[in-house]
Amino acid sequence: MLGRHRIQIKDDDQIRVMRRAGLVVAEGLAEMVAAAVPGATTADLDRIGREVIARHGATSNFLGYGAEWGIQPYPGVACISVNEVIVHGIPDERELHDGDIVSIDYGAIVDGWHGDAARTALVGEVSDEVRELSEATRKSMWDGIAQIAPGARIGDVSSAVQVSLESHEHDYGIIRDYTGHGIGTEMHMDPDVPNWGRAHRGPRITEGMCLCVEPMATLGDEENVTLDDDWTVRSLDGSWSSHWENTVAVTRNGLWVLTEPDGGEAELTARGVAFGPLD
Structure with missing residues (x-):
């Protein structure tokens, strides 16, 4: 089950279970994004995430995370990060306002196998600058997945994300302190999948690997700080941010994006990448 570098290799049946977890994640994210409207609180969104997990008899891989490290266990099923918060925002009674940008990171476990993804929601009428930030980050995720x-090699994915984000007129801050990762029987596994790097470097990708590609970018600088709650990460300069993520399986047929309702077929086909579901 573990290949070189202790990277977990899955068989077809295990990937199919991860697809079930991925569909729970996709459903929860869709409902939370739809509920991200002016007047809603980040706690409201987290409650929706809990309802979706319960509806499917799944469990949360976020809730209680971190206890093993001796820090405050994470109290939500989703990380909900508003505006200058980059990642790991704790759900609370903060209200969303027209023009806000909200990154929602969410996961689920089905029969011991994990799914993990993130989406950026735009609240009401947002500025062009904010809309373009979200789209640039989303596109960089897919440009990385396509590699x-x-x-x-993992560096091919990392380089593609970086090149994509650097291709825009705006000089986005690419967050380097947090990366994508392997996933399977744990949420975070080898290998790390950075959002910057050199092509042709790093572990070699093989059939049976499952990877999370998750770029985070800001309108300003990449420097960030973790608040005293042990979780909330905000940009040091107060600039707003976006976060997108998908779980991707490498199958004998191509790629299967386990956290997309269509398995990633539309985006992969548009990029000339083989769509490889195991349905």
Whole structure:
């Protein structure tokens, strides 16, 4: 089950279970994004995430996370990060306002296998600058995913994310302190998948690997700080941020994006990448 570098390799049936977890994640994210309207609180969104997990008989991989490290266990099922908060925002009674940008990171476990993804929601009427930030981050995620293939290396994915984010007129801050990762029987596993790097470097990608690609970018600088709650990470300069993520399986047929309702078919096909579901 563990290949070189202790990277977990899954068989077809295990990937199918991860797809079930991924669909729970996709459903929860869709409902939380739809509920991200002016007047809603971040706690309201977290409650929706809890309802979706319960509806499917799944469990949360976020709730209680961190206890093993001796820090405050994470109290929500979703990380809900508003405006200058980059990641790990704790759900509370903060109200959303027209023009806000909200990153929602969410996961689920089904029969011991994990799914993990993130979406950025735009609240009401947002500025063009904020809309473009979210779209640039989303596109960089897919540009990175498109480089995943047997024989490629993790650096190919990382480089593609970086090149994509640097291709825009705006000089976005690429967050380097937090990365994508392997996933399977744990939420965070080898290998790390940074959002910057050099092509042709790093572990080789093989069939049976499952990876999370998750770029985070800001309108300003990449420097960030963790607040005293042990979780909330905000930009040091107060600039607003976006976060997108998907769980991707490398199958014998191509790529299967386990946390997208269509398995990633539309985006992969548009990029000329083989769509490889195991349905």
